[in-house]
Amino acid sequence: MQTASRQMKLSVFQRFYILAIVAFVLGPFLPLIIQSLAFRWAWPDLLPSTWWLERRTESPVPLAWDYVLSPYSQVGIATINTLFIGFAATLLCLMICLPAARALARNRFRGKRAFEFLLSMPLIVPEAVIGMALLMIYIRLGLAGSYTGIIIAHLIPTIPYMVRMLTSVYQGLAPDYEEQAAILGAGRLQILLRVTLPMLMPGLVAGALFTFLVSSNVFLLTFFLGQGRIVTLPTLLFSKISGGSLDASAAGIALVASLPGIVLFALSERLVREELFVGGLGR
Amino acid sequence: MKKSRAVAALLAASISLAGAATVANAAEQSASFRQDYLAGAITWDKVESRAKGEKELNFYYWGGDDTLNVWIDSVVRPAMAERGIKLNPVRIAATKDAVDLVLTELAAGKAEGEGSVDVIWLNGENFFTLAQQDALWGSFAETLPNSKNFVWDPASPLSSPNLRDFGTETNGREIPWSGEQYVCAMNGQYVQAADTPATFADLKAYLEDNPGKFTYVKPPHYVGNTFVQEAIYAHNPDGNGAEPFQKSVNELGAEELARLIAPGLDYLKAIEPLLATADGGKPRYPEDTAALDNMFLNAEVYFNCKFGIYAVNSGLITGRYPEAAREFIFPEKLMIKNKNYLAIPLNSPNPASALVFADYMSSVDAQASKLKTVGYPVGIDPTQLSANDRELVKIAAPSHYGVTSEDLDANAVADTNASLVDIIEATWLEYIERGSDKPIADIVADAVGKSAPE
Numbered sequence: 002m003q004t005a006s007r008q009m010k011l012s013v014f015q016r017f018y019i020l021a022i023v024a025f026v027l028g029p030f031l032p033l034i035i036q037s038l039a040f041r042w043a044w045p046d047l048l049p050s051t052w053w054l055e056r057r058t059e060s061p062v063p064l065a066w067d068y069v070l071s072p073y074s075q076v077g078i079a080t081i082n083t084l085f086i087g088f089a090a091t092l093l094c095l096m097i098c099l100p101a102a103r104a105l106a107r108n109r110f111r112g113k114r115a116f117e118f119l120l121s122m123p124l125i126v127p128e129a130v131i132g133m134a135l136l137m138i139y140i141r142l143g144l145a146g147s148y149t150g151i152i153i154a155h156l157i158p159t160i161p162y163m164v165r166m167l168t169s170v171y172q173g174l175a176p177d178y179e180e181q182a183a184i185l186g187a188g189r190l191q192i193l194l195r196v197t198l199p200m201l202m203p204g205l206v207a208g209a210l211f212t213f214l215v216s217s218n219v220f221l222l223t224f225f226l227g228q229g230r231i232v233t234l235p236t237l238l239f240s241k242i243s244g245g246s247l248d249a250s251a252a253g254i255a256l257v258a259s260l261p262g263i264v265l266f267a268l269s270e271r272l273v274r275e276e277l278f279v280g281g282l283g284r
Numbered sequence: 285m286k287k288s289r290a291v292a293a294l295l296a297a298s299i300s301l302a303g304a305a306t307v308a309n310a311a312e313q314s315a316s317f318r319q320d321y322l323a324g325a326i327t328w329d330k331v332e333s334r335a336k337g338e339k340e341l342n343f344y345y346w347g348g349d350d351t352l353n354v355w356i357d358s359v360v361r362p363a364m365a366e367r368g369i370k371l372n373p374v375r376i377a378a379t380k381d382a383v384d385l386v387l388t389e390l391a392a393g394k395a396e397g398e399g400s401v402d403v404i405w406l407n408g409e410n411f412f413t414l415a416q417q418d419a420l421w422g423s424f425a426e427t428l429p430n431s432k433n434f435v436w437d438p439a440s441p442l443s444s445p446n447l448r449d450f451g452t453e454t455n456g457r458e459i460p461w462s463g464e465q466y467v468c469a470m471n472g473q474y475v476q477a478a479d480t481p482a483t484f485a486d487l488k489a490y491l492e493d494n495p496g497k498f499t500y501v502k503p504p505h506y507v508g509n510t511f512v513q514e515a516i517y518a519h520n521p522d523g524n525g526a527e528p529f530q531k532s533v534n535e536l537g538a539e540e541l542a543r544l545i546a547p548g549l550d551y552l553k554a555i556e557p558l559l560a561t562a563d564g565g566k567p568r569y570p571e572d573t574a575a576l577d578n579m580f581l582n583a584e585v586y587f588n589c590k591f592g593i594y595a596v597n598s599g600l601i602t603g604r605y606p607e608a609a610r611e612f613i614f615p616e617k618l619m620i621k622n623k624n625y626l627a628i629p630l631n632s633p634n635p636a637s638a639l640v641f642a643d644y645m646s647s648v649d650a651q652a653s654k655l656k657t658v659g660y661p662v663g664i665d666p667t668q669l670s671a672n673d674r675e676l677v678k679i680a681a682p683s684h685y686g687v688t689s690e691d692l693d694a695n696a697v698a699d700t701n702a703s704l705v706d707i708i709e710a711t712w713l714e715y716i717e718r719g720s721d722k723p724i725a726d727i728v729a730d731a732v733g734k735s736a737p738e
Contacts, residue, residue: 041603044582051603060601061657062351073354075375140392146400228385228400229344229374240347240377248604250350 030259036252037065053249069253075232076257083233084261086148086223087216090155091209094163097156098208102167107176120164123157131157132225139226146228154222159212166211170204210269214262234258310339314397314635321635322422328429334636336368341637344382345405347375348574351598355657363644369637374401383410386419386629399631402638405461407624408450408506412702414627415452421628423456424639430646433664434460442665444698445623451530451701458625459642460663462654465621465692466510468589469596472608475586480612484518484551487614491558497586499560501576502569502717503709507590510620512712513700516548517618525618526697533703533732542728545708549715549724556716560585569717577604589614591622593692594659597682610686613695621696623663648673656680707731 011019036042039049040056053065063071070076104110105117123131135154136145144150174197182196198205220235227236238258241251317334320326341364347353356373364371376382382404389399404410414420425446426436435442446460447453470480474497481487491498501508517525521544528536528544536544560579562568570576573590580588581604588605592598599605613619626645628638644650648669651662659682666674681689700708710731714720720727 039603041581041607043606044584056603062354062601064602068350068354071354073350073357136388137392140389140394229376229381230342230372230400232375240375243348243377248602 030256033247033252033255036247037069037249037256039249040064065249066253068250069257074250074254075237076234076254079232079234079237080257080261082231083217083235086151086155086231086233087213087261089148089152090159090216091212093152094156094159094212095205095209098160098163098167099205102164102171105164105168106171121161124161128158128219128221129225132222135222136225145226146230148231150226151223151231154226155216155219157222158219159215162215163208163212166204166208167201170201170208173204174200206269206272210265213265217261234261310633311395311397314633315395318396318421318635321427321639322424324427331636331639332367335634335640338369338634338637340370340372341634341641342372342374342400342402343405343641344374344376344379344385344401344403346377346379348377349658351602352658352660355654359653359657360644360650363650364637364641367640367644369640371641379404379406379410382406383413386414386631387417389631390417390419394631396631397633397635399629399633401629402632402634403641404627404629405624406458406627407622408699408702409705411449411454411458411625411627412452414629415457419630420457421630421632421635421638424628424642425454425456425459427456428459428639428643428646430643430664431459433646433648433651433668435665435668442667445621446665449625449702450622450699450705451532451703454625458627459646460623461626461645462660462663463593463621463623464591464661465593465696466514466589466591466619467593467595467611467687467692468587468614469580469599469605469609469611470588471580471583471586471606472610473606474583481614482612482616484515484615488551488555488558491555494586495558496560498555498558499568499570499576499579499585500589501573502571503712505572506705507573507576508569509705509709509712510591510699511589512548512552512708513705514615514618514620515552516545516708517620517697518615519547519551520544521547526620526700529700529704530698531704532701533707533735536704538729538732539725541704541707541732542725545711545728546724549711552712553716580609581606593661593689594682594684596685598659600685611684612686613691617695618697619692619695620699622699625663648676652676652680656682703735706735710734 035049038053040051040053042049053067056064057067062068063073068074105113132154139145139150142150144153178196178200179192182192187195217233218235220239223231223233224236224239227233229236234254235258238251238254241254247255317326321331343356345352345356353373353375356371361371361373374382382401383406386399386401386404389401394400406414425431425434434446436446437443438447445463449458479490481490487498500511503509503512513529517529520528522528528540533541556567559567559569570579576585576588576590577599579585583606588595588609596605596609596611599609600607626642628635628642632638646664648664651664654660655662655677661681662677666677669677707728711724711727714722714727714731715724
């Protein structure tokens with residue numbers, strides 16, 4: 002109720018700023034949506050001169066959304082691949098980063114500083130270079146063009162972020178809670194499941210979400226190492242727009258490609274908020 | 285950290301070991317199949333039955349054309365399934381990606397039968413590269429049952445595009461798939477029929493009255509290279525058009541080549557200030573055909589020159605072209621015509637399927653269906669067909685807007701030798717794009733020196 006009453010008191014400026022932010026966030030989607038419904042949209046027309054629906058029945062080939070939603074566009078398989086690779090990479094990334102972050106946050110060891118710096122190296126070296134070098138290794142190992150290969154490759158740009166996020170979460174989590182649970186007789190598994198994980202949850206969800214979003218946007222690594230045989234939403238979109246023009250079907254594919262991110266954001270937004278403010282530490 | 289890395293390494297190693305054992309066996313069989321087939325020791329029945337036992341068929345092709353994608357999935361895939369072959373169409377953003385993949389795999393020691401590409405749709409430089417690197421499977425084209433649909437007799441002028449791809453001898457290592465011609469379209473809303481240029485001199489005159497309403501795709505894109513070649517043909521100081529450009533750079537020599545191409549390049553330099561401009565007043569050369577299509581649709585330019593005998597028809601069907609788009613004959617007698625092909629790389633893992641696929645694509649049914657649905661002209665030679673089949677192909681052809689197919693045939697001319705294309709491209713980049721002051725003779729000599737045999 003409190004938030005509701007605050008909303009009523011927005012000043013003109015506040016409203017203006019909120020509108021401006023909404024315009025910036027949603028603005029880029031508007032031309033995409035119009036383009037995806039257009040048959041012919043030439044400059045300087047504000048709106049398409051001919052719409053897709055006008056030509057839909059007489060066209061010998063599937064146009065715009067008819068193409069995007071048909072199996073010919075490969076959007077379905079690309080979405081499935083993107084989700085599968087994204088989830089698998091996120092899970093693997095969590096399994097590697099959770100113990101690593103704990104060690105980094107709680108332990109002191111020689112060369113820790115240097116190690117922390119090294120962790121960000123994959124973000125500094127251009128992806129194309131990593132991709133080219135990995136491809137030769139992958140071809141010899143027989144990993145090129147395989148899901149396993151792509152998932153492993155997606156760990157490269159995601160681990161640095163995940164480790165950093167989880168380290169700071171661990172830093173905010175004093176060992177006291179775990180010690181108290183141990184004193185009260187909880188076993189290691191119990192402590193992990195009942196104390197550590199719930200307290201880590203908001204950071205963990207945020208890290209996982211971020212990892213998934215990075216993974217579902219990786220183009221170059223997927224493209225090089227998948228050898229074109231593994232189609233994901235970014236590779237599909239790239240091969241559509243590499244020509245430098247955005248036609249109706251490309252706009253449609255772009256819109257579909259942004260869906261997984263939007264859905265996940267909406268879901269995790271609720272999850273994180275509930276965990277933090279409702280469940281949170283008190284549970 | 286250590287543990288997980290060890291686990292990952294183990295995982296990778298075990299996957300590759302398990303994979304390697306089965307692959308090695310199949311690869312050996314593919315290699316011996318290749319030798320026996322090329323030696324003529326395997327009948328077509330055996331090829332077809334072997335194809336049924338192969339895993340799949342990886343067809344790598346440029347995936348930027350929605351209509352072609354629909355045709356491959358809805359017509360070719362079921363046709364292959366009927367023959368017991370699982371077609372895996374791999375859409376790539378550029379043909380060079382598939383060529384690079386084959387060469388990378390070969391460099392990594394993935395030899396005969398061990399690669400991942402079975403068939404590539406290509407022509408020109410990409411074929412030249414594979415041929416130069418000995419990365420092709422072998423002379424299969426004339427052994428296919430449907431090779432009867434092509435003219436192979438060197439005495440007939442029709443055989444030329446079947447035997448030579450941009451001047452490189454095909455030796456049957458690729459089979460023609462589609463024919464193409466460089467055709468220009470204009471926007472009838474802005475250009476009167478009477479003003480339509482027919483020669484390069486006409487074009488310049490038009491642009492002097494209407495500056496900025498023309499541009500061409502930027503070399504090294506092959507569509508840009510082709511426009512430059514036509515300009516060079518038209519300004520050939522000996523007046524014999526395409527003729528001298530059929531020879532290779534070694535036969536012609538740098539000096540002679542420079543003499544032949546200089547007037548054409550000077551013309552292109554002279555029209556540069558009249559072309560469409562980007563911000564800052566520099567001429568704007570679109571990177572590829574999609575970008576040029578966009579400028580044409582937006583009436584930034586009134587003309588659109590590219591490979592595509594039925595490009596106007598497709599552009600009107602998909603809305604990529606303005607409503608008033610029409611074809612016209614330009615430049616008279618010098619419209620470059622060529623073919624594009626299907627090639628099998630040396631390390632194709634499913635060579636029998638690749639052969640069956642290439643044979644199917646050369647059939648009258650597949651060719652007529654592709655012509656009708658996708659608007660890609662046939663790669664087979666209609667003169668070789670029965671009267672019935674010829675009629676079938678004729679009926680399948682999409683409409684022309686403004687010209688007839690007889691007009692187009694009457695103005696066709698051969699493409700440039702692939703070894704010259706590189707030199708001309710390098711010269712354009714140096715002389716026009718970078719605005720070099722060096723004489724053309726020096727630029728050509730440099731480019732020839734750089735491309736000299738390794």
